[in-house]
Amino acid sequence: MLRTYIYNAINNTWIEEEHELLFHDICAILDDNFSKIYLWKGPKSTKNALEKGIKSLNELISTFHDIEIIVLNKHVPPQIKNRLDLLLESVKREENLEKYEFTHFITIRSYFFLSLVALTLFIIYLISLWSAIYWPMSSLNFMISATTYMYWLNISKVLLVVIISFLSILFAISIYEYDVQAIVISLAGLIISISMILYLQQGIFLFLFQSGSDSLTYLIKTSDLILFLLLLSFSTLLFIFPSFIKVMFFFKTYKQFIF
DSSP: OEEEEEEETTTTEEEEOSSOOOTTOEEEEEETTTTEEEEEEOTTSOHHHHHHHHHHHHHHTTTOTTOEEEEOOSOOOHHHHHHHHHHHHHHHHHHHHHTOSOOOHHHHHHHHHHHHHHHHHHHHHHHHHHGGGGSOEETTEEEEEHHHHHHHHHHHHHHHHHHHHHHHHHHHHHHHHTOHHHHHHHHHHHHHHHHHHHHHTTGGGGSOOOTTOOSSEEEEEHHHHHHHHHHHHHHHHHHHHHHHHHHHHHHHHHHHHHO
16 A cells, blocks of 8 residues: 655755656655655755755654655656656646746637648748749849739738738737747737838839830839849748747647647
């Protein structure tokens, strides 16, 4: 039969406990069958508390010469391990709950899938922007019709509007669950997206069209277009990288609740 006692360092006494252990406890498990006392030090307890507990035990059993004190390290007998696991079950459950920022199935699943959609849309947005490098060339300039140019800009703006709508939902979910990291990432995404859509609103004034341009055909200097694409890509990646990392860690933490 196993009996469990917790050391009270203040009163230098041992109190029998049959239901629960805490990580700062010093616990003695008495095995009546084998006349052994197994001493367990909680991960949050101190070495000084353990030493006091050992000293107190030695004083208590000083008249019994056939009882052995064993301080538990890595090798724990199965029956003792089962006993410790049972007593630590509730505190381990509470500790696991503390690491979860999100507390509802609907918000966990919504945040995960909406984040994937937002990331995918941002990638599509970048691909759409960089499709400009396939425009026809004339000397050192890109040559594009006015209709195609406006269509190219409008596609980018539509994608940004859709992205903003998804990020707004993510932002609301993050505030509701009070996940600071998620709040910062979604807010950053909103600021970046809104800034880019306002920038694209300049339309034909985004570039200084080169000599030979007219109302139907625009000539854009190669270096100007590449610089424009790099600027927007850098801004977009400021969101994509931290968001991707967040989604990966989010999945690792909540995967049991997502599917």
